[in-house]
Amino acid sequence: MADFRNRYGEVFGAVKxxxxxxxxxxxxxxxxxxxxxxxxxxxxxxxxxxxxxxxxRPQEGAEWKSALDKGLSQVADKLAQFxxxxxxxxxxxxxxxxxxxxxxxxxxYANLRKSEDLGxxxxxxxxxxxxxxxxxxxxxxxxxxDLDDAEDFNEKAMDVADExxxxxxxxxxxxxxxxxTLQEKIAFALKTYESKPDGSASPxxxxxxxxxxxxAVDAILQIAGKAADWWLSSAGKVxxxxxxxxxxxxxxxxxxxxxxxxxxxxxxxxxxxxLEEAKKAYEQVLRRFDELIGSGSLTRGQKDDLALLKKEVxxxxxxxxxxxxxxxEEFVKEHQSKFFGPVSPSIENMLTHEPEWESTIRExxxxxxxxxxxxYQETARxxxxxxxxxEVHRNYLKDTLEDDFDKLMKAIAPLAEKSAKEDxxxxxxxxxxxxxxxxx
Amino acid sequence: xxxxxxxxxxxxxxQTRHSPETGLEVTWIEWDSPFRATSxxxxxxxxxxxxxxxxxxxxxxxxEELDPDRAPGGLQETKTWTDAGLRPGDSVTLEAERDGEFxxxxxxxxxxxxxxxxxxxxxMAPGGPERMTNDGFSGPWAGWYETKVxxxxxxxxxxxxxxxxxxxxxxxxxxxxERVDFAVERFPGLFSETLRRDWxxxxxxxxxxxxxxxxxxxxxxxxxxxxxxxxxxxGRQAELAFVAGLAAAxxxxxxxxxxxxxxxEDYAGRIVKIDNVTMRSLRSDAGHPWFIPGDxxxxxxxxxxxxxxxxxxxxxxxxxxxxxxxxxxxxYRFYCSLLDEPRRTKLDGRVITGLKVRLLAASIGDACxxxxxxxxxxxxxxxxxxxxQGPLAMPADDAPPESVLRVFFExxxxxxxxxxxxxxxxxxxxxxxxxxxxxxxxxxxxxxxxYYQWDNARRExxxxxxxxxxxxxxxxxVVLRHRETGAPLFRECRIEVEHVGQFDGxxxxxxxxxxxxVWVLQAMADGPWRIRDVNGL
Numbered sequence: 001m002a003d004f005r006n007r008y009g010e011v012f013g014a015v016k017x018x019x020x021x022x023x024x025x026x027x028x029x030x031x032x033x034x035x036x037x038x039x040x041x042x043x044x045x046x047x048x049x050x051x052x053x054x055x056x057r058p059q060e061g062a063e064w065k066s067a068l069d070k071g072l073s074q075v076a077d078k079l080a081q082f083x084x085x086x087x088x089x090x091x092x093x094x095x096x097x098x099x100x101x102x103x104x105x106x107x108x109y110a111n112l113r114k115s116e117d118l119g120x121x122x123x124x125x126x127x128x129x130x131x132x133x134x135x136x137x138x139x140x141x142x143x144x145x146d147l148d149d150a151e152d153f154n155e156k157a158m159d160v161a162d163e164x165x166x167x168x169x170x171x172x173x174x175x176x177x178x179x180x181t182l183q184e185k186i187a188f189a190l191k192t193y194e195s196k197p198d199g200s201a202s203p204x205x206x207x208x209x210x211x212x213x214x215x216a217v218d219a220i221l222q223i224a225g226k227a228a229d230w231w232l233s234s235a236g237k238v239x240x241x242x243x244x245x246x247x248x249x250x251x252x253x254x255x256x257x258x259x260x261x262x263x264x265x266x267x268x269x270x271x272x273x274x275l276e277e278a279k280k281a282y283e284q285v286l287r288r289f290d291e292l293i294g295s296g297s298l299t300r301g302q303k304d305d306l307a308l309l310k311k312e313v314x315x316x317x318x319x320x321x322x323x324x325x326x327x328x329e330e331f332v333k334e335h336q337s338k339f340f341g342p343v344s345p346s347i348e349n350m351l352t353h354e355p356e357w358e359s360t361i362r363e364x365x366x367x368x369x370x371x372x373x374x375x376y377q378e379t380a381r382x383x384x385x386x387x388x389x390x391e392v393h394r395n396y397l398k399d400t401l402e403d404d405f406d407k408l409m410k411a412i413a414p415l416a417e418k419s420a421k422e423d424x425x426x427x428x429x430x431x432x433x434x435x436x437x438x439x440x
Numbered sequence: 441x442x443x444x445x446x447x448x449x450x451x452x453x454x455q456t457r458h459s460p461e462t463g464l465e466v467t468w469i470e471w472d473s474p475f476r477a478t479s480x481x482x483x484x485x486x487x488x489x490x491x492x493x494x495x496x497x498x499x500x501x502x503x504e505e506l507d508p509d510r511a512p513g514g515l516q517e518t519k520t521w522t523d524a525g526l527r528p529g530d531s532v533t534l535e536a537e538r539d540g541e542f543x544x545x546x547x548x549x550x551x552x553x554x555x556x557x558x559x560x561x562x563x564m565a566p567g568g569p570e571r572m573t574n575d576g577f578s579g580p581w582a583g584w585y586e587t588k589v590x591x592x593x594x595x596x597x598x599x600x601x602x603x604x605x606x607x608x609x610x611x612x613x614x615x616x617x618e619r620v621d622f623a624v625e626r627f628p629g630l631f632s633e634t635l636r637r638d639w640x641x642x643x644x645x646x647x648x649x650x651x652x653x654x655x656x657x658x659x660x661x662x663x664x665x666x667x668x669x670x671x672x673x674x675g676r677q678a679e680l681a682f683v684a685g686l687a688a689a690x691x692x693x694x695x696x697x698x699x700x701x702x703x704x705e706d707y708a709g710r711i712v713k714i715d716n717v718t719m720r721s722l723r724s725d726a727g728h729p730w731f732i733p734g735d736x737x738x739x740x741x742x743x744x745x746x747x748x749x750x751x752x753x754x755x756x757x758x759x760x761x762x763x764x765x766x767x768x769x770x771x772y773r774f775y776c777s778l779l780d781e782p783r784r785t786k787l788d789g790r791v792i793t794g795l796k797v798r799l800l801a802a803s804i805g806d807a808c809x810x811x812x813x814x815x816x817x818x819x820x821x822x823x824x825x826x827x828x829q830g831p832l833a834m835p836a837d838d839a840p841p842e843s844v845l846r847v848f849f850e851x852x853x854x855x856x857x858x859x860x861x862x863x864x865x866x867x868x869x870x871x872x873x874x875x876x877x878x879x880x881x882x883x884x885x886x887x888x889x890x891y892y893q894w895d896n897a898r899r900e901x902x903x904x905x906x907x908x909x910x911x912x913x914x915x916x917x918v919v920l921r922h923r924e925t926g927a928p929l930f931r932e933c934r935i936e937v938e939h940v941g942q943f944d945g946x947x948x949x950x951x952x953x954x955x956x957x958v959w960v961l962q963a964m965a966d967g968p969w970r971i972r973d974v975n976g977l
Binding site: 131251261 | 699700701703725726727728780781782783784785786791793796876877
């Protein structure tokens with residue numbers, strides 16, 4: 001405990017003992033001692049308030065004020081004792097000394113009362129520590145929830161992507177199978193054609209004449225027709241999946257909007273509750289003390305007592321600043337590059353699952369469905385360009401096969417290739433680009 | 441059987457209490473004291489006995505003065521009489537002071553007496569009642585009477601200078617009537633007559649001053665009630681107009697949109713009415729206040745407590761409480777537009793997500809309505825123009841203390857908090873009876889204290905207190921002068937007021953916590969008079 005007795009010594013020295021009667025001397029010294037004790041307790045209670053700070057209870061402003069009020073009430077009671085001398089014959093000298101002394105002490109307390117804002121400043125520092133702690137914890141939970149949601153949305157989108165992949169895979173297998181059958185049928189048709197009798201006939205006749213050739217061409221057309229049906233059905237499936245994936249990605253992007261709002265919120269929070277603010281409050285506290293000590297209306301003894309009070313409270317306030325610093329560092333360590341500052345790639349990836357999507361896209365791209373479809377077209381061309389096919393038959397086949405295949409290709413290609421793969425790729429690209437916009 | 445045994449010991453039959461501050465105060469006059477027949481009564485300050493001054497004791501005691509211990513009611517009173525050769529029946533003259541006026545009471549000295557019943561048992565008075573019987577009432581007569589004397593003495597000599605609940609005490613006092621009537625009927629005589637008179641005197645004291653109905657100024661109450669009604673009506677109209685003027689229909693707030701799963705285009709532009717929002721939904725989120733109405737099943741909304749709209753709302757509420765009435769339910773009806781700004785935080789240990797909303801308008805407890813769509817240059821709430829600032833102004837710097845106090849009470853009645861606060865002093869000087877002055881560290885009027893007291897004052901004025909009357913003004917005394925020039929540094933004046941309420945159809949003064957009867961006003965040098973302590977009413 002500090003010994004705030006500078007003022008006591010001053011008063012003791014100022015009141016001349018030889019001008020007091022015996023009872024006055026005894027009574028005055030005893031009353032002054034009692035008063036001094038209350039005054040000392042008041043100043044020490046202020047120091048104690050600071051030494052017992054608890055960041056979970058940032059009410060130091062109120063506690064400082066309450067200690068001040070309580071202490072002031074006690075010193076007022078002790079001061080009132082100067083009005084109750086045991087004997088009625090108090091000298092004018094002592095009466096005037098008491099009035100002077102109490103008036104000066106009144107000034108001292110009026111000054112000390114101005115320190116109420118010290119409590120508020122200290123409370124501000126505690127509140128910064130407390131809020132950093134609370135916000136760190138809140139953001140930790142929010143981040144977990146964000147990750148859970150990202151995982152959930154990603155899973156849903158990835159399920160749809162898997163379905164698309166399956167449809168494409170089935171298409172590839174179907175196309176490969178068809179191609180094989182087609183090749184066989186074409187080979188058979190060509191063989192039949194090569195063994196045709198001489199002489200010219202109309203294409204219809206030729207087909208009539210060469211039933212085997214006709215059967216082969218019919219088979220080709222049938223395969224192509226079946227393929228078209230199958231593709232249209234698959235394309236429908238892909239379209240449905242596209243809508244689903246769009247929905248999953250929309251939820252994804254809403255999560256990123258939420259994430260962006262959390263970041264904006266955090267930046268705003270850090271504007272109000274940061275280390276610099278705490279340092280400012282700290283400096284204000286010290287400056288405030290200097291102002292109090294420097295007040296011209298105080299006596300030397302009172303100034304010395306206030307200087308001692310400052311010395312006593314500096315250590316606990318330093319500790320408080322250290323505490324805020326620790327809290328701030330913890331906050332930064334935990335949430336920088338996530339909820340404030342540029343978002344780090346790893347955080348981006350945790351939310352977007354971008355690498356996972358890149359791999360999915362790569363895999364989809366590796367499915368050479370389009371090439372398989374092109375083989376259909378090639379097959380048609382092979383049939384049409386068979387050597388020795390007369391012009392009439394060639395034109396007939398061209399009309400029948402090549403055009404049909406062309407139409408087929410035109411119908412299938414966008415669905416199989418662009419919609420499923422490129423659209424998916426585009427959606428992922430949009431997602432990531434959008435996300436990066438939210439993060440910057 | 442002799443009913444009275446009288447000794448030779450002379451006595452005045454007065455009970456007194458001495459304090460250095462007030463002097464020797466008469467606290468009771470016994471029923472058989474000859475001074476009952478004089479104008480002396482409890483509360484009077486005895487200043488002289490047979491011409492000899494009664495000292496205050498302590499400071500200023502002179503040799504020629506009568507020590508309070510030897511004065512009437514003192515432990516050595518008898519000695520004073522016997523030393524002077526006085527016997528029972530010899531006349532003595534007492535001088536006393538009452539409210540600054542002097543009075544003289546002369547009466548013969550009484551004698552120490554003992555009373556008996558016809559059966560020879562000790563009695564309160566000749567013939568009864570018997571001291572140790574209770575006659576069917578609770579407690580024997582001796583104990584009951586002793587308690588009554590103690591209670592009634594305290595009431596009669598202290599009067600209303602100390603705060604106590606006068607109406608409650610009156611109810612307790614009226615309950616004693618049966619026993620008093622019994623004594624009068626069964627034991628007629630001086631004791632019972634005095635008992636009845638004392639009971640009546642206490643009753644009259646506790647009933648308080650009767651004020652004619654026409655002297656009670658209830659204008660402020662009617663004015664406030666009318667004003668509150670008109671403001672509420674203006675609010676209802678403004679709310680209807682507000683809703684009618686909205687571009688979209690007002691939607692039910694719950695279930696609240698899920699910001700992650702619902703499409704913004706489905707709720708964009710939606711305006712919701714969130715009713716019955718209480719202060720319980722105002723939560724601090726790491727130092728930032730948010731109204732968060734909703735629940736985990738129906739979803740949540742976030743309303744920024746620091747938004748300009750919300751600040752304007754609270755400012756309006758504060759203004760309403762100050763100027764119109766501070767009794768309204770703290771329950772809000774919010775009109776909000778949904779923002780496409782999802783917010784996620786932790787509330788009561790769980791993470792919640794909801795949409796931020798912008799406050800467009802609000803009804804505060806159906807008492808007033810605030811349109812927040814335009815913040816600049818608008819009135820705090822609908823019907824604000826109905827409020828009249830009134831002619832009440834700060835008293836002039838040279839206004840006497842009673843005028844200052846009158847303006848203070850009027851300011852409370854009219855909801856002029858600014859004026860009310862400005863009339864408190866920011867200094868304090870106290871002085872003991874022995875003349876020793878000290879400058880106290882003033883506790884000052886902290887904002888919290890002031891608002892607490894303001895609320896008290898307004899609550900009382902619109903509840904039990906109908907009016908406050910200034911009934912007594914003490915002298916304007918200079919209590920501190922400049923040490924060298926003698927110029928006045930502090931002046932002080934005590935003013936007594938009475939709070940008037942309505943009881944059984946009558947307007948009567950009454951007192952109870954936290955009402956203040958005695959107000960101390962101080963003026964520094966030749967500055968204006970101000971109220972020393974922060975009290976409400």
